[in-house]
Amino acid sequence: MRLLVCAGGTGGGVYPALAILQALGNEAENVLWVGSEGGMERDLVLRAQIPFEAIPAAGVHGVGWRQLPRNILRLIRGTLAARRILRAYQPDVLLFTGGYVGVPMAIAGRSIPSLVFVPDIEPGLALNLMSRFAHTIAVTTPRSRHYFPAAKNVVVTGYPIRTELIGWQRNQARQRFGLDEEKPVLLVMGGSKGARSINRAVLTHLEALLNLAQVIHITGQTDWPEVQQQIAHVPINLQHRYHAFPYLHEDIGAAFAAADLILCRAGASTLGELPFFGLPAILVPYPYAWRYQAINAAYLTENRAAVTLDDAKLSETLLPTLQDLFSHPQRLQQMATAMRALATPDAATKLADLIRTLAAQSPAPRKHKEVQ
Numbered sequence: 001m002r003l004l005v006c007a008g009g010t011g012g013g014v015y016p017a018l019a020i021l022q023a024l025g026n027e028a029e030n031v032l033w034v035g036s037e038g039g040m041e042r043d044l045v046l047r048a049q050i051p052f053e054a055i056p057a058a059g060v061h062g063v064g065w066r067q068l069p070r071n072i073l074r075l076i077r078g079t080l081a082a083r084r085i086l087r088a089y090q091p092d093v094l095l096f097t098g099g100y101v102g103v104p105m106a107i108a109g110r111s112i113p114s115l116v117f118v119p120d121i122e123p124g125l126a127l128n129l130m131s132r133f134a135h136t137i138a139v140t141t142p143r144s145r146h147y148f149p150a151a152k153n154v155v156v157t158g159y160p161i162r163t164e165l166i167g168w169q170r171n172q173a174r175q176r177f178g179l180d181e182e183k184p185v186l187l188v189m190g191g192s193k194g195a196r197s198i199n200r201a202v203l204t205h206l207e208a209l210l211n212l213a214q215v216i217h218i219t220g221q222t223d224w225p226e227v228q229q230q231i232a233h234v235p236i237n238l239q240h241r242y243h244a245f246p247y248l249h250e251d252i253g254a255a256f257a258a259a260d261l262i263l264c265r266a267g268a269s270t271l272g273e274l275p276f277f278g279l280p281a282i283l284v285p286y287p288y289a290w291r292y293q294a295i296n297a298a299y300l301t302e303n304r305a306a307v308t309l310d311d312a313k314l315s316e317t318l319l320p321t322l323q324d325l326f327s328h329p330q331r332l333q334q335m336a337t338a339m340r341a342l343a344t345p346d347a348a349t350k351l352a353d354l355i356r357t358l359a360a361q362s363p364a365p366r367k368h369k370e371v372q
């Protein structure tokens with residue numbers, strides 16, 4: 001099977017595809033990953049030792065008049081580059097999991113069997129466009145179905161989990177970070193790039209927060225220097241409770257397994273990774289990402305697995321919410337149970353099966369008309 005993965009932008013577009021490749025195992029030997037020039041996918045994909053090529057990509061929706069001609073030009077250049085890659089690589093199947101980079105590839109490769117995995121409940125603009133060309137659309141929750149025409153082949157698979165997240169025991173995970181086994185642990189993260197408002201609210205209340213719980217704080221690269229300066233102001237007797245990192249690669253699974261509660265954005269991964277770990281959440285949807293994160297957060301909150309806080313009021317609401325939750329361990333336990341009930345641990349396997357089925361439908365090699 002010759003598989004071409006086209007995904008990128010941020011971690012949210014990359015990790016689901018990596019999880020699917022892991023589930024394909026040896027069958028995924030012939031893989032080429034096409035990402036966007038300058039995206040964060042390059043490092044993540046090369047880290048996983050997968051061959052990588054970059055093409056120009058840019059969004060055109062909601063872009064100002066000055067920027068629009070430049071972005072349209074990039075889209076055209078991206079489509080031409082995608083055609084060249086398809087002609088040279090001749091894939092049997094295309095896999096898309098997110099990012100603008102998929103749009104030129106979906107246009108250039110529209111005759112090739114393709115799977116679009118939509119991680120968020122509501123498909124973003126780019127995935128919506130790609131799904132028009134897709135042979136199969138896979139979604140995280142049944143709630144996504146009504147965003148697609150009934151005639152489309154939509155399969156609910158759940159959100160795929162990377163193998164490096166699996167297998168951590170709570171004790172072992174706590175030891176990994178040098179955490180006390182008895183005291184509660186709060187994990188703070190802002191998605192793959194960090195979240196300034198979450199970082200600011202945590203730093204503002206850090207002392208009070210460390211009196212409530214031990215904290216693993218993943219800051220993102222941008223705010224890391226500022227956070228490092230603040231660490232010096234943490235009272236000496238509380239410093240051992242604060243564990244800050246700019247980013248965690250393989251150890252992110254240990255952070256999830258060690259925590260009793262997470263404070264985070266509501267990116268698509270929260271629909272899969274938090275249920276997998278049965279990790280109750282305080283969700284702060286990113287207010288500038290259309291409605292996607294608000295819809296994800298509403299789903300987890302309606303299922304009583306999370307509470308949602310407004311980004312604009314976070315500095316006032318964060319501490320009382322944490323005090324309330326940590327003083328009601330039974331409620332936290334109920335949220336954990338509700339979160340675990342949403343888990344779909346076989347999602348990666350189901351997605352790998354869909355790819356196998358599509359590969360079997362692939363026309364004889366070197367017959368894809370659009371790319372000749």
Ligand SMILES: CC(=O)N[C@H]1[C@@H](OP(=O)(O)OP(=O)(O)OC[C@H]2O[C@@H](n3ccc(=O)[nH]c3=O)[C@H](O)[C@@H]2O)O[C@H](CO)[C@@H](O)[C@@H]1O
Pocket residue numbers: 010011012013015098119120189190191192193218246247248249252265266267268269270273286289292293
């Ligand atoms: C601001 C923005 O537009 N965010 C979007 C972006 O978020 P983002 O790129 O943050 O994506 P997600 O929240 O879905 O996933 C983040 C991923 O990064 C991993 N991780 C994070 C930090 C770390 O230190 N180590 C690590 O491995 C997490 O485990 C997770 O797998 O893509 C998501 C998926 O389309 C969308 O739902 C979000 O709305």
